[in-house]
Amino acid sequence: MSDPGKIIEIEVLRYNPENDEAPHSTVYKVPFTDDMSVLQGVQYIKDNFDGSLTFRWSCRMAICGSCGMMINGVPKLSCETFLRDYYPNRISLEALAHFPIEKDLVVDWSGFMEKLESVHPYIIPKEKRSPEEGEYLQTPEQFGEYIRYAACINCTLCYSACPQFGLDPDFIGPGALAILHRYNMDSRDGGATRRMELVASEEGVFTCSAAAYCSEVCPKHVDPANAVNINKINASKDYFLRFLRPKGES
Amino acid sequence: MSKRRPYIRPMDGWWKKNPFFIEYVIHESTAFFVLAYALTLLVGLVRLGQGETAWSAWLASLKTPLAIVFHVCLLAGAVYHAFSWFKLMPVTLPPVRIGGRKLRADEIVTGGFVAAVAGAAFIYLLVWGLA
Amino acid sequence: MTKNRKRSNAPVFWLLFGAGGMLAALTGPMLIFITGIAIPLGLLFPEDTMSYPKMLGFAQNFFGKGFIFVIIALFLWHSVHRIFHSLHEFGIPAGPTSKLVCYGTALAGTLVSAFVLFRMGF
Structure with a gap:
């Protein structure tokens, strides 16, 4: 059984085109269990800390191709990447590199x-x-x-x-x-x-x-x-x- | 009015952000070693064309400690060039088929290393034959 | 969506790059070891391996001439093509100046070696 008390720090590169000149990082402390993907971590942030956090996702099973993001600088599908593999270190998340950032983790495709x-x-x-x-x-x-x-x-x-x-x-x-x-x-x-x-x-x-x-x-x-x-x-x-x-x- | 304002991130220092790119930049920079050796040979060829005195002076210059150190560096660069060149071959070559079976990536790399050893042996024997 | 696309002339340079890279991988380390380390230090090979008469003879022989030319020219074309790409990667645009300096170096080196080898006679 996983320890329900575990908390991981997730640093997200935020960008709101209406207010921000440039993207900036915000760190969230997210409680997690061993079965949680990075995508679920991001969903937790949206549901509990900041409803304006914007990201794409759909299938949660690595076939729709929507949820890619830079995870510690590496492009990965966030649905098949697990928080437990980074704990106890901080995870940094950023919109897919080389594309223009539309908002937060969403890029212009x-x-x-x-x-x-x-x-x-x-x-x-x-x-x-x-x-x-x-x-x-x-x-x-x-x-x-x-x-x-x-x-x-x-x-x-x-x-x-x-x-x-x-x-x-x-x-x-x-x-x-x-x-x-x-x-x-x-x-x-x-x-x-x-x-x-x-x-x-x-x-x-x-x-x-x-x-x-x-x-x-x-x-x-x-x-x-x-x-x-x-x-x-x-x-x-x-x-x-x-x-x-x-x-x-x- | 559209509130869109897509943000384009700068590429500065892109190669420092990932160990994979650091290796890439190192293996790309072996080109400077290959270039330096080609220019060294070119100078030697020009000196050879100028006659015996010029050639002997060039040969003597190769014996200076600085020239030896320079060539040891070139050798290291050339070995890394060869290593990375064959390491990348599964990506750069079209599928290689032997007896109807596609070779695996590790087999292509091994084949490349064997070819590199054979190439070195060929040059060694060639120079022996001339000597 | 139809754009007017311009055909790239890269195949010429890319093929020279590839041929030179393969040749450098197969022969480079041993050549550098022999001409730059073993012979200057008097290791493994007879003293007169690179003496003037021997080298002149090699450069006047048809096979030797071709060998020297191919090594110098292809090593040059290989390296300048890579450097051309690297310059772009480090923020120097792949414009006409960068192209001229890189490929110009290779072309000049190729012409000089061809000229010298030709003048030495057969």
């Missing part, structure tokens, strides 16, 4: 949403088929080529792990590029050529300097760093081979 759209994150069929012709069949090997990247839950922890995105917000970034790669690797998809313009562009894969922290923090083990680096090779091939292609094709 509109840039990411645009990037996600720009990768054509859907199957562009290689060959058009009518329903009468039946389904697109796929072998387990073909499935194995992309399933790893299909596990992405758009939590954007990888963006908060990416110094290049922090330095250059236009970088398409690890998450969207991993999703792009997921569709390129799908045997039913024929959209790789269409996606190449983005991959090979100045906002594309070459902004990455292979720090590879994105793959380290990904809660779904998607390995975006590998997806980005494979596409550097693809874009390099395209860079030189485009001169050999017949004119008019792209």
Whole structure:
């Protein structure tokens, strides 16, 4: 049984755009039990100390991708991170790094949403088929080529792990590029050529300097760093081979 | 009127905030060691092209304690470059398949280290062959 | 959402970076040990390993010429590309000046070594 008397200090970086020039830290003393996640700690603060504390959450089971935050400087999903693992030390919480802070722990994700759209994150069929012709069949090997990247839950922890995105917000970034790669690797998809313009562009894969922290923090083990680096090779091939292609094709 | 005023945090000192980035900055900075060695070789090549006197003077300068210390530092930098280069290979290489099976990350890293030892042995034997 | 995207010229530099990095990882430590430590200190190798006639002969031989050129040029292209990225990471924008200084160094070094090697004859 856990000791019901345990209290952990949680330091939260607060920012209220209506009153604050810049974010500032506030420390809360939160009673906790061993089964409490960091998200539950934050909910406790909202319910008991300050109802204006703002944060995103939904599923509480590491699949919706809403509750990411910097926990002691590391991007993590707060629902699957436990207070007991930090006790008796203080925990510091901050909105996901590199994104603009909207309020408290909520960031502005509109840039990411645009990037996600720009990768054509859907199957562009290689060959058009009518329903009468039946389904697109796929072998387990073909499935194995992309399933790893299909596990992405758009939590954007990888963006908060990416110094290049922090330095250059236009970088398409690890998450969207991993999703792009997921569709390129799908045997039913024929959209790789269409996606190449983005991959090979100045906002594309070459902004990455292979720090590879994105793959380290990904809660779904998607390995975006590998997806980005494979596409550097693809874009390099395209860079030189485009001169050999017949004119008019792209 | 919108009350939105998104706050953009500065990036100053980003690399000091996480041990992972400290290692990243260290392995990126091995480039200065590789650059210093390339420039050393370039100077040597230019001296070689200037004739025997110039070359001998360059060889003699390599024997000074300062030059030895300099090269010991370069060696440390180059070894760390090689180590970090192969350590990162599971991320930088496309999947490697042998006999239809994808190699695991640790197998790729080990393969890299074996290649590094083989490369060093090749250079050693090459110089022996020339000597 | 359609933006006009400009194709990046990075593949040229990135491939040189990658080739140089691989070459430096495979050969760098041993080369530095031999030319900078073992031979100056008279260890492991005969005294005259880097004597003028031997080195000139190596630099005039077709294989030796290529070896020297590839080592110097690729080490340069590898390191300046990394330094170019690092400068950006430490707050120096990846603009034309930074590009010119970094890649200019590599280009100058490549041209000088090619010129010297060519002038030495075959």
